[in-house]
Amino acid sequence: MHADEDGKLRVAFTDWPDLAAEKVGGRAVIANDEFFAPKENLLRPGRGVFIADRYTERGKWMDGWETRRRRSPGHDWCIVQLGLPGVVRGVDIDTNHFLGNFPEYASLEGVEVMGSPEPDALTSARWTPLMPQLRLQGGSRNLFFIASEQRWTHLRLNIFPDGGVARLRVHGEVRPELSRLTQGGEPVDLAALENGGVVVACNDAFFGPRDNLILPGRAAHMGEGWETRRKRVPGFDWIIVKLTTPGTVERVEVDTAHYKGNFPDMCSLEGCYLREPVVDFANARDIVWTELLARTKLQADHRHFFASELQAKGPFTHVRLNIFPDGGISRLRVHGRPA
Structure with a gap:
């Protein structure tokens, strides 16, 4: 405990x-x-x-x-x-x-x-x-x-x-059937909970549980997303997802469905490749994060899709979504291919 x-x-x-x-x-x-x-x-x-x-x-x-x-x-x-x-x-x-x-x-x-x-x-x-x-x-x-x-x-x-x-x-x-993820050769959501993705850390989840970010389907209401409290100090909020398997990233979706007066102003996305488990991401100092998506403006109640904007493909084992300065994201999708 x-x-x-x-x-x-x-x-x-x-x-x-x-x-x-x-x-x-x-x-x-x-x-x-x-x-x-x-x-x-x-x-x-x-x-x-x-x-x-x-x-x-x-x-x-x-x-x-x-x-x-x-x-x-x-x-x-x-x-x-x-x-x-x-x-x-x-x-x-x-x-x-x-x-x-x-x-x-x-x-x-x-x-x-x-x-x-x-x-x-x-x-x-x-x-x-x-x-x-x-x-x-x-x-x-x-x-x-x-x-x-x-x-x-x-x-x-x-x-x-x-x-x-x-x-x-x-x-x-x-524990998904990994063979299913590679059938057909099409990109799959490497972050999805149903495919074995896991939220391993976040700095805040006051209003919405962190696992909501990778649940199946779109959120039915604001309570089905990941939402942080109002930030009263400098900085930004973040959440880290361990991908179901190391993979390359081709397309990313950031969905702010139902977040209207409380969506983040901007977001960015980073990835890393870890060969050993990390217990404390908040205090880890030796992780090398690579920027996939530069800081980008978001809209309220909107599905944002990024492909050509991605600056790196990986392979990655983890991705970190940063939101500036705070707010709610209903879903994160990381479409790619197992490495």
């Missing part, structure tokens, strides 16, 4: 993106029971809300997945298809607002399968234990480290014996 700038303790694995989130294509495929609240709630944004006087024909409305009270032996379960297959570093089993009705224990299993198999095929698959049966607390984020280097496409959340879970977050490292 480590403390953030506000002094709150954070678990390191939560810095990895959520591989199961609804917004990256995660899907609750099947559950053995969802009497009180549907399984789809597990992967939705936020931690869930509580509305005191809201009821359905089946009972209290709850923002999560909730099963009926079990009156027979066994336990309840839900199978989730990861939107971004990869290596799971840790999970957050959030029981927010579930106090007298949360499961006493939970466990987790994983499987790697091709495509989108039918629910019956998934229930009969050979599941591998990822997390043993561990005790949960109600109304809490239950954070568990996962010690496995295997790639997974689906997870099965088991709850014992029954009850409700508000959200399931599956933090990990995207």
Whole structure:
């Protein structure tokens, strides 16, 4: 664990993106029971809300997945298809607002399968234990480290014996099928989260999480981008993306969608080739950055495309987007070819 700038303790694995989130294509495929609240709630944004006087024909409305009270032996379960297959570093089993009705224990299993198999095929698959049966607390984020280097496409959340879970977050490292990136010989987005790009550092992400910068698709609203606080001191803000594989850059897109009174005045882009991992980019002094895009004016709520303006091609392992002096960028696309 480590403390953030506000002094709150954070678990390191939560810095990895959520591989199961609804917004990256995660899907609750099947559950053995969802009497009180549907399984789809597990992967939705936020931690869930509580509305005191809201009821359905089946009972209290709850923002999560909730099963009926079990009156027979066994336990309840839900199978989730990861939107971004990869290596799971840790999970957050959030029981927010579930106090007298949360499961006493939970466990987790994983499987790697091709495509989108039918629910019956998934229930009969050979599941591998990822997390043993561990005790949960109600109304809490239950954070568990996962010690496995295997790639997974689906997870099965088991709850014992029954009850409700508000959200399931599956933090990990995207592991795409690299052969897919080289098929057809066309340029690919080397920075995209779904292709294995990773935001490894930024100096500020006060209003918008850093991983938003490389999410699939265009942002639906201002809250789905990367946005820094208003800068009151000299300097500029920056964010660094590790490309999915070393590659040459042919075209760059900087999208300020939905940022109108708070888009950066200018941006620039740099690249580097690193053969060894860097732990602290903010204080690293021996990284040689090469300018790809000189400081360039930006427009509000606009997709900016740069190709002929690029001053270097690489290959690069990382790119750094600098914004002057601050503001919000919804997406960064770095189209190129694996080196």
